[in-house]
Amino acid sequence: MASxxxxxxxxxxxxxxxxxxxxxxxxxxxxxxxxxxVIENEFGEVGVDHQLVIGAEEEIxxxxxxxxxxxxxxxxxxxxxxxxxxxxxxxxxxxxxTGLADPGPVAQTFFIDDDLKExxxxxxxxxxxxxxxxxxxxEDVRAxxxxxxxxxxxxxxxxxxxxxxxxxxxxxxxxxxxRTAKIFRTQSAQLPIDKVLNVGAFDxxxxxxxxxxxxxxxxxxEWGGVxxxxxxxxxxxxxxxxxxxxxxxxxxxAHHHGQDHNHAHDPDHEHAGxxxxxxLGITFLRVSESSEGVLDAQVEHVLRAFAExxxxxxxGGTLEPGAHLYRLDVGHGGAQFTLDVxxxxxxxxxxxxLPQELSLRFEGLTPSAERQYASHHHHDDEITSIGIADPRPxxxxxxxxxxxxxxxSRGQDIFRMKGVLNIQGEERRYVFHGVHMMFDxxxxxxxxxxxxxxxxxxxGRKLDRKEIEAGFESCVAA
Amino acid sequence: xxxxxxxxxxxxxDTYVVDIAWSADSRALAVAGGEGAVVLVENVVDKPQAKxxxxxxxxxxxxxxxxxxxxxxSSGQDSAVALWDTAQAAEIKRLRPGMGWTERIAWSPDGKxxxxxxxxxxxxxxxxxxxxxxxxPHAATIAALAWDKPGRDLAAGIQGGIxxxxxxxxxxxxxxxxxxxxxxxxxxxxxxxxxASGTQDGTVHFWNLVTGKDSQMRGYATKVLMTxxxxxxxxxxxxxxxxxxxxxxxxxxxxxxxxxxxxxxTERITALAFQxxxxxxxxxxxDWRISLWQPGKETMAVDAHLSGGEISAxxWSPDGKxxxxxxxxxxxxxxxxxxxxxxxKKR
Numbered sequence: 010m011a012s013x014x015x016x017x018x019x020x021x022x023x024x025x026x027x028x029x030x031x032x033x034x035x036x037x038x039x040x041x042x043x044x045x046x047v048i049e050n051e052f053g054e055v056g057v058d059h060q061l062v063i064g065a066e067e068e069i070x071x072x073x074x075x076x077x078x079x080x081x082x083x084x085x086x087x088x089x090x091x092x093x094x095x096x097x098x099x100x101x102x103x104x105x106x107t108g109l110a111d112p113g114p115v116a117q118t119f120f121i122d123d124d125l126k127e128x129x130x131x132x133x134x135x136x137x138x139x140x141x142x143x144x145x146x147x148e149d150v151r152a153x154x155x156x157x158x159x160x161x162x163x164x165x166x167x168x169x170x171x172x173x174x175x176x177x178x179x180x181x182x183x184x185x186x187x188r189t190a191k192i193f194r195t196q197s198a199q200l201p202i203d204k205v206l207n208v209g210a211f212d213x214x215x216x217x218x219x220x221x222x223x224x225x226x227x228x229x230x231e232w233g234g235v236x237x238x239x240x241x242x243x244x245x246x247x248x249x250x251x252x253x254x255x256x257x258x259x260x261x262x263a264h265h266h267g268q269d270h271n272h273a274h275d276p277d278h279e280h281a282g283x284x285x286x287x288x289l290g291i292t293f294l295r296v297s298e299s300s301e302g303v304l305d306a307q308v309e310h311v312l313r314a315f316a317e318x319x320x321x322x323x324x325g326g327t328l329e330p331g332a333h334l335y336r337l338d339v340g341h342g343g344a345q346f347t348l349d350v351x352x353x354x355x356x357x358x359x360x361x362x363l364p365q366e367l368s369l370r371f372e373g374l375t376p377s378a379e380r381q382y383a384s385h386h387h388h389d390d391e392i393t394s395i396g397i398a399d400p401r402p403x404x405x406x407x408x409x410x411x412x413x414x415x416x417x418s419r420g421q422d423i424f425r426m427k428g429v430l431n432i433q434g435e436e437r438r439y440v441f442h443g444v445h446m447m448f449d450x451x452x453x454x455x456x457x458x459x460x461x462x463x464x465x466x467x468x469g470r471k472l473d474r475k476e477i478e479a480g481f482e483s484c485v486a487a
Numbered sequence: 488x489x490x491x492x493x494x495x496x497x498x499x500x501d502t503y504v505v506d507i508a509w510s511a512d513s514r515a516l517a518v519a520g521g522e523g524a525v526v527l528v529e530n531v532v533d534k535p536q537a538k539x540x541x542x543x544x545x546x547x548x549x550x551x552x553x554x555x556x557x558x559x560x561s562s563g564q565d566s567a568v569a570l571w572d573t574a575q576a577a578e579i580k581r582l583r584p585g586m587g588w589t590e591r592i593a594w595s596p597d598g599k600x601x602x603x604x605x606x607x608x609x610x611x612x613x614x615x616x617x618x619x620x621x622x623x624p625h626a627a628t629i630a631a632l633a634w635d636k637p638g639r640d641l642a643a644g645i646q647g648g649i650x651x652x653x654x655x656x657x658x659x660x661x662x663x664x665x666x667x668x669x670x671x672x673x674x675x676x677x678x679x680x681x682x683a684s685g686t687q688d689g690t691v692h693f694w695n696l697v698t699g700k701d702s703q704m705r706g707y708a709t710k711v712l713m714t715x716x717x718x719x720x721x722x723x724x725x726x727x728x729x730x731x732x733x734x735x736x737x738x739x740x741x742x743x744x745x746x747x748x749x750x751x752x753t754e755r756i757t758a759l760a761f762q763x764x765x766x767x768x769x770x771x772x773x774d775w776r777i778s779l780w781q782p783g784k785e786t787m788a789v790d791a792h793l794s795g796g797e798i799s800a801x802x803w804s805p806d807g808k809x810x811x812x813x814x815x816x817x818x819x820x821x822x823x824x825x826x827x828x829x830x831x832k833k834r
Contacts (some may be wrong), residue, residue: 066531066606066627070669071644071701072688079688083628083646085667086687087590091564094503094521094799094815095546123709 015130015359018102019206020115022156023137024110028166032137032198032205033105037062039202044099048088050107061099063088067107069114070477077418078420078445081118085444086125093128101206109152112136112159113424113445119211124245133210136190136362139200139418141170143179147186158392158424158468159444163190163209165199177365181231187428188394189466197411213451215442229315233304234376235296238330242355244372247289248343288336289369290319290361293348297329299355299377311359322346330356339367344371352378397481402433404486412441412448420446422472428465431456433486490767491790491831492779492810496658497820499533500526504799504813508552508559513804515573516811517559518819519547525561527573530809535821540571541578548590554598558614562589568603570616580616584608591632593641600654602641604629609643611654621660625650625668631684635675644670647695651682659685661784664694664701671712678720685711691725691734702742704734713759722782724768726756730769733782751778751788758801765807767824771798777812777822794820810826 021246023029033047037060047062070083085104104115108258112134119131136156139146143165146153157163163183168176180192191208193200292314296303310332319336322328324344328335329351337346348371360369363381413422427442441450467477503521504595510516518526523542528535543563550561558579559571568589570579585605593602600619603611606628613714629646641652645811650667669687676683683693689707691714694700707727715724723741731749754773761768767789768780775797778788800813810822 068646070687071667073666073668073686073690074688081687083630083687087628087630091546091548091588094505121709179779 013098015085015128016098016100016102017132017207018104018119018129018133019208020104020112020134021103021137022110022112022115022134022159023108023164024142024150024153024156025140026142027108027137027139028164028195028198029105029137032135032164033103035198036103036202036206041202041206043101043206045101045103046092046099047106048085049104050110051107051169051424064423071110076421076446077113078117078447079121081113081121081307082114085118086122087188088337089129091126109150111152111155113155116159117447120444120449120456131211132206133161133208134159135162135164135205135208136185137164137166138179140165140167140176140179142193144182146208147182154186154392155424157186157190158470160187160190162208163187163192164198164200164205165192165194167196168194169196173365177363181366186392187468188396189425189468192467194443210459211442213449213453228308228382230290230311230359230382232363232379232381233307233311234358234360234364234379235299235301235303235377236356236371236374237299238348238350238353238356238374240350242348242433243348243374245337245346245348245369246343246372247337247339247345247367247369288319288321289339289367290315290334290336292332292334292359293330294332294357294359295352295354296357299400301378301380302357304357304378304380307357307359315359315361337412343368392468392470393468393472394468395472396467397463397478397479399463400461401463401485402431403463403484405432405435405439407484407486408432411484415477415480416443416446416448419472423467423469425468426466428463429453430463430465431461448482488826489789490779490781490824490826492769492777492792493825494792495809495821495823496531496533496535497558497818498528498537500524500528500537500813500817500819502526502817503815504817504819505547507552507800507802507811507813507819508550509802509804509809509811510552510557510573511555511805513806513809514820516802517550517552517561517571517573518813519550519561519563520817521546521815523547523548523565525559525569525571527571530821531667535819537728537819539575540573541569543567543569548588549592549740551592551594551601551603553614554596556598556614560592560594560601562592562603563677564588566605567738568601568612569591570601570614582612582616582618584610584612587628591629593632593634594701595634595654596636596638602632604632604643607645608772609652619656622652622659630669630671631673633673633675635679636677636738637679639674639775642673642674642675642682646670649673649684650681666692666701668692669740670754671710672714674714674723676715676716676720676736677718680720680722681730683714683716683723685714685725687729691723692784693723704741704746707732713756715759717761717768717782718764719766722761722768724759724760724761724782726770729753729772730757731756731768731780735783747782748788749778749780749782749786749788751791752776758798758808760801760803762803762824763805765824767807769803769810770803771801771812774799777801792822794818 065084068084070081072079082433257439317334319334327347428438432439437452440453506519508517516528524539545564546581547563557573562568568582584603585608587606589605591604607624609622627646629643633642643650643801647668651662653660670684672685674683687710691704711727713726725732731750733747752772756772758771775794777792796814796816799815802811812820
C-alpha cells in the first residue's frame with residue numbers, strides 16, 4: 010500500500026584530500042531547509058543543527074556465488090533500515106565513502122535490497138577529484154578510476170592549486186574515462202548545492218537526459234576556434250609566457266608532464282597515453298562566418314585534413330592558412346611559429362590538443378567562437394565511455410537478447426550504462442540505466458514531435474567499441 | 488477443530504512499533520519504539536494500559552523480557568542496553584556493550600544471562616547488569632543472535648557464517664559454521680538438530696548439528712530475514728516475498744524436495760511467527776494482512792484479518808494463546824487465539 014515518496018540518496022566519493030568533508034560541511038551548514046542524514050565512514054560528529062551524522066564502517070556483503078555485481082553495503086542496509094522507523098522523517102541522505110572505496114557496492118545496494126528500495130532512491134554519485142593529485146591517483150590506483158567512471162557529477166576541486174594547462178589536461182583525462190558526467194571546476198568545493206543534490210541521475214522519470222554532445226564520435230582533434238585573421242604575419246606561441254623566447258633552456262610546465270609517472274615497477278608498461286607525440290597537429294580553414302555552428306560544419310573537411318600526412322614545421326618556422334595539416338614542433342618548452350596570412354578573413358582553426366594544455370596562443374588574437382571535441386587519443390587507463398547515437402528503430406526482442414547477453418558477459422566490467430531508445434512500433438521512449446548487472450528500465454513519455462533517436466552510453470573497463478556497436482547494429486529493426 | 492484469531496483490544500502508542508516482548512505470564516508486554524521510547528503495556532482484558540518506562544536517544548531497536556522474572560532489557564541507537572524493573576516501572580541500569588548500536592539482545596532460556604551484540608562485539612551480562620563475559624570481536628557486524636532451547640549454545644550470525652559458542656562459564660568454546668554469504672538470521676530447531684540461517688543473497692542455509700552436513704535452499708527473490716521453526720521442529724517457515732515457504736524436515740528431510748508454499752499475501756511478508764506449543768503460524772505483510780496458517784493441514788490461510796496500517800512486528804504470547812500485532816503508526820492490537828469445534832460436516 011502506498012507510502013511516502015522515496016528519500017533521495019547522494020553518494021559522495023573521492024580520494025582522501027579531494028574535499029569531501031569540505032563539501033559535506035558546506036551542504037550541512039547551508040540554509041536549504043532540508044533535514045539531512047549523513048552516513049560517514051568514520052566516527053566523529055559533525056555538529057550541525059537539525060542534521061544527523063552517523064558514523065559507520067563500510068561493511069561489504071559478499072555473496073556465495075562470488076559475483077561482484079551482487080556485492081552490497083551491509084552497514085547501509087542496517088542503518089537506513091533503522092532510520093525509516095523514526096517518525097521525524099528526514100528529507101535527504103548523503104553517504105560518504107572512504108577514499109579508496111569502489112562506489113559499486115553502494116550503488117548496487119539501492120538496486121538490490123528490497124527494504125531500501127521501498128524507502129530510498131539513489132539520486133546521484135558525486136565524485137570529488139583533487140585537481141593537483143588526480144593524475145597521480147589515476148595512474149596508481151584502480152579505485153580512483155572507478156570513482157570517476159561511476160560519477161554522475163564530478164567536482165574537479167582545488168583548481169586554485171594548478172595551472173590552467175594542468176587543469177585542462179586533468180579535465181580531458183576525466184572526460185576520457187567518463188563522457189557523461191557533469192564536470193564542475195571548483196575551489197573549496199564551492200558550487201550551488203543544487204548541482205550536487207536532487208540531480209535525479211538515477212530517476213528514469215527525468216528521462217535520462219543523455220546529453221547529445223557526449224554521444225558524438227571521437228575526433229582526432231580536441232579543439233576548434235574561429236579567428237578573424239588580419240593580413241600579414243601572426244605570431245603563434247606555445248609554452249610559458251615569460252620565457253618563451255628561450256625555449257631551449259626552460260621546460261614549460263604545460264607540456265612537460267608535471268607528474269613524472271613512476272613506471273619503475275612495470276618495465277613493460279607502455280605510456281601510450283596522452284603524450285603529445287612529436288608535435289602538435291593543426292589546420293586552418295577559410296570559413297564564411299564566425300559562429301560555433303560554422304565549426305561543426307567543417308568537421309568533415311577537418312577529419313579529411315587530419316587523415317593526411319602532416320607538413321612538419323620546425324620551431325621558428327612559417328605556415329600558411331589552408332586545409333593542410335601541419336605538425337608544429339612544439340618541443341618541450343616554449344616554441345614560436347609565424348602564420349603568414351595572405352588572404353585576411355575568417356578562419357576556423359582545429360587543434361590536436363586543447364590550447365591551454367600547451368599554452369598555445371595566437372598573439373593579439375582571441376577566438377570569436379570555440380568548442381571542444383571528444384578526443385580519440387586514449388590514455389593508458391583502461392576505463393572508457395562508449396556512446397552510440399543512431400535514429401533507426403530497434404527490434405524489442407533483439408534488444409532484449411543483446412542487453413541480456415551484454416549484462417551476463419560484460420556486467421562485471423560495465424560500471425554504468427544508460428540510454429533512451431527508439432523502439433519500433435512504440436510511441437513512448439524506452440529508458441534504461443544500470444550499474445554492473447543491475448538493470449532498470451521503463452517506457453517513458455511519448456516521443457511526440459521530437460525526432461526519434463537512440464542514445465546510449467556505456468562506461469566500463471576494457472570495453473570493445475566494435476563489439477558494442479556490432480551488438481547495437483544487430484538490434485536494428487529489419 | 489478450527490482456529491481463529493479474535494481481536495480483543497488495542498492501544499495507540501504514538502511510536503513505530505519496532506519490537507515487542509511478552510512477559511512470561513502474558514500479563515504485560517514491552518515495546519521498543521522507533522522514536523526511542525520503551526513502553527510497558529499492561530495487558531488488561533478490555534483496556535490495555537501503556538506507560539513509558541524511559542528511552543534510548545535516537546531510537547530503540549530491540550526489547551527482551553527476562554524469562555520467569557520482571558526485568559525487561561532494551562537496546563537502541565544510543566548504543567546502550569537498559570534494564571528496567573517492570574514492577575517499579577524504573578530503570579535499573581544502563582550498560583554499554585560497545586561503541587556502535589546494540590542491535591540484538593537475547594536472554595538465555597533460564598533468564599540468567601543476557602547476550603548483547605553491539606556491532607562486532609558480543610558480550611554476556613548478568614540480570615543485575617554485571618559484565619559476565621566479553622568475546623573477541625567478530626570480523627563483521629553481528630546480524631543475528633539466538634540461544635538454543637536448553638541454553639547451552641549461543642549463535643551469532645555474521646557475514647561469512649555463524650559462530651556457535653558453548654556457554655559453560657568460565658569456558659566459552661566456539662564452533663564455526665562457515666558459509667560465504669551474509670547470514671542475517673540464526674535459528675536452532677527446538678529439537679537441537681538443526682541450525683538454520685537466512686542470507687542476504689536469497690538463500691536459506693542450514694547445518695545438521697548432528698552430522699555436520701550443510702545444505703542450501705535456493706530460489707528466493709530477495710534476502711531472507713525470516714526463518715521460524717515450528718514447535719515440533721517439523722517445519723521451517725521462511726519468507727522473502729509474498730509467499731510463506733515451508734520446508735518439511737519430516738522423513739528424510741527437505742533436501743531435494745519442493746517446499747510447501749502458502750499463498751495469500753498480495754505484498755511482501757514482513758513478519759512471521761510460529762505458535763509456541765502449537766501448530767499454527769502467523770504471517771503479516773505490507774498488504775496490511777494478518778494470516779493464520781496451519782502448516783501440514785491446510786495450504787490456505789485458516790483465518791485472516793486486515794490491520795489498520797503497515798504491520799511492523801508480531802509476537803505470540805509464551806503460552807501461544809494471544810498474539811500482539813504492532814504497526815508502524817503505533818497501534819498495538821491484541822488477539823486471542825481461539826480453537827472451536829469444527830461445524831459438523833453435512834452429508
